[in-house]
Amino acid sequence: MEAKNKTTFLNPFSLGIDLATGDMPEATNHLIRRASDMKGYYLNENALEELIKRDSDPIHYEVFEIPVPEEYGHLMYCISKLFPGKIGEEYFFTKGHYHTVEETAEIYLCLKGEGYMVMKTSDGKSEEIRMERGQMVYVPPFWAHRSVNTGTEPLISFCVYPAEAGHNYGDIKEQGFPKRIFEKGNAIRII
Ligand SMILES: [Fe+2]
Numbered sequence: 001m002e003a004k005n006k007t008t009f010l011n012p013f014s015l016g017i018d019l020a021t022g023d024m025p026e027a028t029n030h031l032i033r034r035a036s037d038m039k040g041y042y043l044n045e046n047a048l049e050e051l052i053k054r055d056s057d058p059i060h061y062e063v064f065e066i067p068v069p070e071e072y073g074h075l076m077y078c079i080s081k082l083f084p085g086k087i088g089e090e091y092f093f094t095k096g097h098y099h100t101v102e103e104t105a106e107i108y109l110c111l112k113g114e115g116y117m118v119m120k121t122s123d124g125k126s127e128e129i130r131m132e133r134g135q136m137v138y139v140p141p142f143w144a145h146r147s148v149n150t151g152t153e154p155l156i157s158f159c160v161y162p163a164e165a166g167h168n169y170g171d172i173k174e175q176g177f178p179k180r181i182f183e184k185g186n187a188i189r190i191i
Helices: 047-055
Strands: 031-032 058-064 077-081 106-112 114-120 127-134 136-139 145-148 154-164 180-182 185-190
Touching: 077 145, 106 127, 114 136, 145 154
Parallel strands: none
Antiparallel strands: 031 058, 058 077, 077 154, 106 136, 106 154, 114 127, 114 145, 180 185
């Protein structure tokens, strides 16, 4: 069969994902973000530097995937694993991104842990949606998105998105998201 519309023809395949742990043993891509990769993202820069020194620059979050062609028609999928902890009072989060192709959505199915999907649009809208095991978050087109781990175990999600979407970190490093999530007085505060 010929590929249509520049969409590469593939044969069907399957792979295993441990739904309890999020392990994807056959993953061939493994993206690791360490604490030092998060410089400039948290409010308390000193607390981040202390963590980097104290724990020898620990892994902050990681992504596992088996890539498919980054083309219209295919679906990329991954396991995202964000470790628990705080930088000062601020819960660990992922950098967050827009999709380079803005009109592409994403689905996150939470497998383990608890936290929030924090989202924003370039014209100032903001949403924070709770994530816990069995909860699916639909990130619509045009929304930048970041996971935040407010629990005590890794926040693990299975994600699916159009394979041509791409990642655009845009203004997020400079401007962040409208809301940050803290622990204050033993309570989760979205401020
Ligand atoms: Fe995404």
